[in-house]
Each structure stands twice: as C-alpha cells, then as structure tokens.
Amino acid sequence: MDTEVLMKLNKVSKTYIMGEVTVEALKETSLDIYSGELLVILGPSGSGKSTLLNIIGGMDKPSSGDIIYRDRSLTKASDRDLTLFRRNEIGFVFQFYNLISDLTAGENVELAAGLVENPLTSQDVLAQVGLADRVDHFPSQLSGGEQQRISIARAMVKNPTLLLCDEPTGALDYQTGITILELLKKAQQSMGSTIIIVTHNTAIGAIADRLVRMRSGSIAEVIVNEAPVPPERIEW
C-alpha cells in the first residue's frame, strides 16, 4: 500500500447555530486520508461521523479549517466547484439507498455514468454487484440489500477516487451486510478506490486498513490495522 495522501483535513470544525444553541458537530479535527486505503470511522450516535463524511465528500462546507484534496485546496471552493468535485471524484452510498424510484436499476446506474467522461460500463458494474439480471427492475421491485447493491453500482460506475459510505449496512440483516462489505472490499482491491465507511458497528472495524474512533465531535484515536480481516470472516 502506498502512502500518498489523497486528502488532508486540517483543524476542520463544523458548528451548527440554531437560535441560541450552537452545536459543535466537529471540533478542530485533522485527518489525512491515504490513497487506496479502506478507512472505517466508528463512534456513537451524534459523535459527528456523518458530519465529517459530508465534509470529506464536498456535501457540506466546514465552518473553519482547511481541506486539501491532492494539490488543490477545497477550503474556499464554490458550490459549483464542489458539485464538480462530487461529480468527478466522489461516490456516495447511503444507509437508505436513495435510488431514483422512476428509473430501473440499470438506468439508475447509467444516470450516474452519464455524468463523467470515462465511466465504467454499467453492465460490468452491475455484474460485479451480482445484479446483471435485474437491470430492468424498478427499485420498488428489489429487496433492501439489492437496492443497496445497485446504489453501490451507481457510486462505482463513475470510477470515483473516493467511495464514501454512511452506514451502508445499517438497514440490512447480517448476511446481506456482509455481502455489501465484500463488494466494497472488492472495489478497493480491483479498482484501487479509496473507501471510507462510517458505522457505529465496531465489528466492521476489523476489515479496515485504518480505524478512526470519534467521540463528541473529535477524533479520539486513529488505529492502524496491520492485518485487516476479510469481510466474510467478521461477525456481529
């Protein structure tokens, strides 16, 4: 594994102000993300995991601090810049899949493919997630796990540098959850993607190259996992 830094977060804070109350969702957090690693972010509910992930993915802007992606600063990026950043560099997978209900599985994937210049072929990606035979099905005709696989395919087809997953297994049963993690691991290995998984499920930490533990808006510790376990061997 090379150790090139893909993204650098420097003292990034995020404060939400709601009338009188201000919530410090993220407090001066610094973190380097290495190219090609599988990073798992763990922490209790409300600890700022999603906030951190959203800032990494250009979905949200920090209140203060710097973000450098490769050799480019995203600190002062405009909305338009962030949109392009998301379009070209990021793939997102959510807990609740968020597929377009009016497009078939295949079309959901193609929709994303159409956004970038050199996408992977939709068929290949669908085959990779094992749903090549369901291309013509609508989300409402798929199970939760299948929908999540489509959503991974949709993220992967853009061949993103960074694949960000917020509780990707949160809504799924154990067996299906394992399948999803296997898919993500496979994406990391075969395509060299950098993958960040946010979860409150500590067991998942075992598959990570590095593990970030969060507590009330700060990074409590970063653990380098010398021997990541393949997903099929973990249990919860």
Next chain:
Amino acid sequence: MKVLNRRLWHTIRGSLGQFLGMAIIITVGISLYIGITTAFFNLSQSQEVFYQDNNFADYYFYVVRAPESIMKQVESVPGVALASARIQKDVPVLKEEDERASVRITSYALPIENQVNSIQLLDGRLFSENPVGGGIEVMVNQGYLDANFLSLGDKIDIVAENKKYSVKVAGTATGPEFTYIMKDASNMMPDNETFGIMMVPLKQAQQLFNLSGQFNQVLVQFTPGADVDATVKSIEDLLSPYGNLSSFPRKDQLSHAALEGELAGLDAMSSFLPLVFLSIAAAIQFVILRRMIKTQRTQIGIMKALGFDNWQIVYHFSSYAILVCAFGALAGILAGVSMASYFSDMYAMFFNLPQAIGGVNYQVIINSLLLSLGVGALAGFSASRPVLSISPAESMRPSPPGRSSRSLLEYWTWLWSKLSSSWKMAFRTISRNRFRLVISIFGMVSAVALLILSMFTNDAVDYLMDQHFNKESSYDYMLTFNQPVKESELLSISRLEGVNIIEGLFYLPIRVHHQGQTSEDVLVGINPSNTLKKPTRENGSLIPIPSEGMIISRRTANRLGLQVGDTVHLETLMGLGPARYADVKITAVNHQLFGNESFISLPQANQILQESQLITGALMKVNSRQAKIIESQLSDMTGITSIVSRQKERDNIMSMMDSMIYMVSTMIMFSVILGFVIIYNSVIMSFNERKRELASLLTIGFTRREVAGIMWRETIPQAVPAILLGLPAGKMLADLYFKSIDFDMWYMPVVIYPSSYALAALGGVVFVVLGQWAASRGIKKLNIIELSKNID
C-alpha cells in the same frame, strides 16, 4: 381535537402556496358566479318589473292609416286584454351644424299609464297636451338629450310632412320598447347622437302627420292563456283594409331581442365559468389531499393507535379542503359583490332601464357560500376515503420506494432507447400519476381555452367591423329620400365636388309567402353593377346580384325553411300605392352580419312595382376632405330624410368597445391565474414527493440547474400538448357560447384570428413558466445533507 387543529394549521402553513393557489381559484369562481348571476338576476328582474309596469306589448300591428273607431272592435276580439292605437313615424331633425339626425315620433294618449307600451318619466315633467303659449311639448330619451347636449326646455326642430316644427323638450322618459334604441337591425349599436325617441301626445302627432282621428300602429297585450294565433288572425282581419298590414310578436321587437340576447349570454356564462373554476379547484384539492394522506400514512396509523376514530381523522383532512373553500369564498364574495356592481353599471349604460339595477343579492351570496363549502366538503370527504382502510399496525412499517410503472412511450422502443435517463424519469413520473396528469392537462386546456374565449370577442368585433364597413358595404353616406324618385335625379348630387361614387337603391318592404307561411322582410333593389353594398355568403365572401331572381335573407330563409332554387311569392308593403305581387326564384342566401336584408336587381324591383328607374335612397363614396362640405350641402337639399355617416357609426362602436377592455383583461388575468395555480401545484407536489431523489442527484454531481431541468422535463410533455389542445378547445367554447345566445337579428360567425391563437398560446407559456419558476424555487433550498439522515 385542539392538537389536531394545531396540526391542521401547521399543514396549511407548510403548504401555504398551494393553499392560497386553490383559494384564489375558488375566489375567481365564486366572484364570477356572484358577479354574473347577480347581473343576470338584476337585469331580468328589472326587465320583468319594467315590462309589467308599462304593459309591454305582446304583439305589434302596423298599417298605413286606420280610423280610431276600429279600436273598439280590436279591443273586443277574444284574447285581447289591452290594446292601444298610436302613431309612430321617423322624422328628420334639423340641427345647427347641418348635421342630420332623426327621431322616432311616438304618440301617447292620456292617461299614459293605460297605454300598451306606456312610458316612465325620468327627468323634468310630462308633456302637456295644451301647453301654455301653444306649440308642441315632447319628451325624449335621456340618451338623445345627453348626446346632443340638450337641456330640458330646449327646442328641437323637426320636419314632418314637409313642414318645420319647433318642439319643446319637457322631460326625458323611457319605456320597455326603448331599452336598446336602434333605428333598425342593420345598426350594430345604438347611436344616441343621430337617432332618438320623441314622445308626443297623440292629438299632436295626428296634427303633425295630417292623421286626425287616425293611427298607424296597434299594440296588443293578450289575456293569459289566449289563443295567440287565432287572436292575431282576427285582429289582422280587422286591420287588413287599412293598407300594408304587417305584424310581429314581442320576440322580434328590437330592444327586447337585444336584451334577451344579453340575458341568454349571461345565463350561459353564469353557470359555465364558475363551474370550470370550481371543478378544477375541487380536483386539485382532491389530488393534494390524496397525496397528503398517502405520505402521512404512518402518522394516521399512529393517530388511530392512539384512539382517534375514522371520522375524526377524515374530518381533520377534509377540514383542509373546507378551509380552502371558505377562504376562497369569503374573498370571492367581496370581489363578486364589487364585480356585480360593475356589471350592473355597465348594463345600466347599455339598457335604458329606469330602476336602478344593482344592489346586493343575498340569496346569490348564500348560494355561493353553500356552493363553495359543498365543493370543499365533496373534495375533502372523497379524498379522505383511503383513511378508512389504513390499519395502524401495517402503517408503521416503512413504506417501500415509490412504485413506478412503465410509461406508454416505452412500447415505442425505438424512441424510448433514444431518450436520456432524465427524460425516461420524467415520463415515468408523469405516468405514475395518471389522475394528476389528467387534472393538470384538463386544467391547462381550460385555462388556454378561456384565454381564447376572452380574446375572441375582440376578434369577432374586429371582423364584424371589417366585414360591415369594408366588405358588405363600403359607402361613406347613405341617403334616404322621403319618397321614391327617378334614378336620374342622382345626377345633381353626383355633380357635387368630391362625390366619387353614387349608387341608387330601392328599399322595398315585402312579405314573403311560402307554403302557407309568411315572413316580413326588406328587399333591397340595387344595380348588379353596384360596388358599395353587397350580400354575403356564410364564409363572408360576397355574392353578385343576379339580374333575375333574389338573394333571400338568412332569417327569412330559416323561418320559412327556404332552399336555393325555391320560388317564393312576394307581396309588397309600400306605404303608398296598391300592393303588388310577384313570384321570384331564390338564387342564394344572404348572411349579412347586421339586420336581415334580401337583395334583388333594381330593374326587377321596379318591375315588381310596375314602375321603372325608381329609387328610395342612395349610397355615396366621397373624397374624405370634402366630406363635411358635402354633408352640409346635402342637408340643404329638400326631400332627403336622413343622411347616415359611416364614420360616425364606426366611432360610436369603437367607443363602446373601450368599455369591454376591462372585462377582457379581467378574464385574461383569471385564465392566467388558473393556469399558474395548476402548474404550481403539479410541480410542487412532484417536487415534495421526490425531494430525496432530487437531493441524491445533487450528491452524485448534478448541478441544481440540471435538477431544475429534470423538473422541467416533467412539465413540458404535459404543458405542450395541453396548450395545443387548448386552442381548438377555445374555438369550441366560443362556438358553444354563440350557440347559447343564438341571435336571430344578427349573424355572428365565430372568428378567431391566428394572432389570438398565438397570444393564447403565449399566455399558456407565460403561466407555465411562472408556475414552474415559483414551484421550483425549492430546489435552491434542497439540503443534500438531510439525505444521510432517516427517512422523514
């Protein structure tokens, strides 16, 4: 229940735009209902009272001259309730500036109240039969007084039987036959400046026309349940010896027909327009509530689990619709009441009804409240029905992703494969909500059709003006002589400087007989080579005058069921000389716009009269620079009864048209509002439903503009066909509208210019763009971070 009310309030605040949008449509519907219905009610009410108070005649009989003694027999005919004899004749007025005008002298025996078609004093005092200091006292209609800047006590110079009289205006008055004062049906509109009614005592009218002890008209009211045909026949038998008998029923009386036409139009609109607006409002409410219930399935389940019963929940949701309607109705009542007073003012101006029409009609207001609340309750309760079948346990499970169905377009695989994903998405979303699609399209079609309906009156009038002033007839002046003269006498007029064309014509009143039925008509004898006046076909093209045979008027053709090729029997009804008879073949039907005239060649008209080269009037085209001089020279000539200037007529119509602008622009505004609300609602519903999906598009790198583009893709396939369909629908609506009025006196073709279609389509585009813009402002506020949170 308190909590539920607060929840309702919350719901309304959350969908304020939609709530107000629907309320506005209700407002428009209710204000139209109140405005038009009140105007209709007031107008027909005052018509009825006015007719009642003044013994409006059921039947009219015209003769040349008959002795007063015959009236005793007329009165005793079974079926006759009231009969009056009078003298009515048009005479020229001498005005200072050599301008021509004429008045219709109409006589009244005292006491006036007992007359058929009696009159009501508006201003000043009644004429006296024996005024102090001698002379003649008269009343005139208010319009004539005002248009000619006269005051009470002023004198008017008239000419009767070649003698000049100066009569004194004692007051102004009106009567049921003078509600819409036009010289004859060939006028488009009243012209108070050049034509008025002059009411004089019977005795003095008899003196003016050398008719002492005689009359020329009998007006009759029938007893209830009288056998009209038999009664008319008996009176005709009594009067036929007195020359050129003609008779007609109330429905052919000019001002009555005009008033009835207006009432029929109001009646048709008073139910049609509100129906369109209210039914669209109801449909939108239905769709919105259905949607609300669907998305709040879980909450409804929780409410049920807590112990609310079905009725409470149904009531809760229905209250939304009922509140929309209540709000809309209140605003609509305010707007409607002021609209009603505007309409009433306008009708007061149009029809000389003495009783102030106007005033608030409480029954109509109560009806409108009931109507709108009924609409709300209906939409609310029918939309809330699915509440009944929601089971608390089941509703707690998260709902699956929105169901999608294939669009019909997918069967056209070639096209479908060419579409981009965003188009596919749009088509599927549209076809997922078929009912909503139908409502949106129906609504937009109605809005565009109403735009056409609002604009087409302008086209119709424009077409009428062009046809009437430039095609059917293109003369500048029409002269009428006090008796038939030789055509060669026109030479002296044609020598006047500036007279470009002069063409003689013969106005011959006739009765047409065909298969036992008769109809009275005017036969215009005119040279086939004439250029200034022409009969027209239904499509507006001109018909040349045949040298042999006649072109029959549309009305007579309809009444007698005549076809081209039939031969009819004509009886002349000239005031002087014996009646003549002739059989003439019909060569065409004349669809002229105003009035009903039949045409024949001038030689053939003379032949029927056993005369030669006689004319009763002439048409002139003059050099416009010399018009004024020619007019005054003509005024000095004796033997000319009237000089009608087209320019005056045209100006008069244009000024009347101005008052329509307010109505037309209001209707255009209403139509655009309707279209706007429909689009706004449809877009906002689709947007709210798919917020998550649209936000997820943002996360994968779509720009907000591209997301807005996706929303547009959903609107365009609905809006484009709807706007296109709206155009022919507007034409149909205009056809229906004219059919509901069905003029007998005027032929009104539905004419809609391409420019109006273009403007209506443009109006459609405007409301679509505005509605889309207003509804998709939410895209700016789409929060992509919400996505990672739980489904709400």
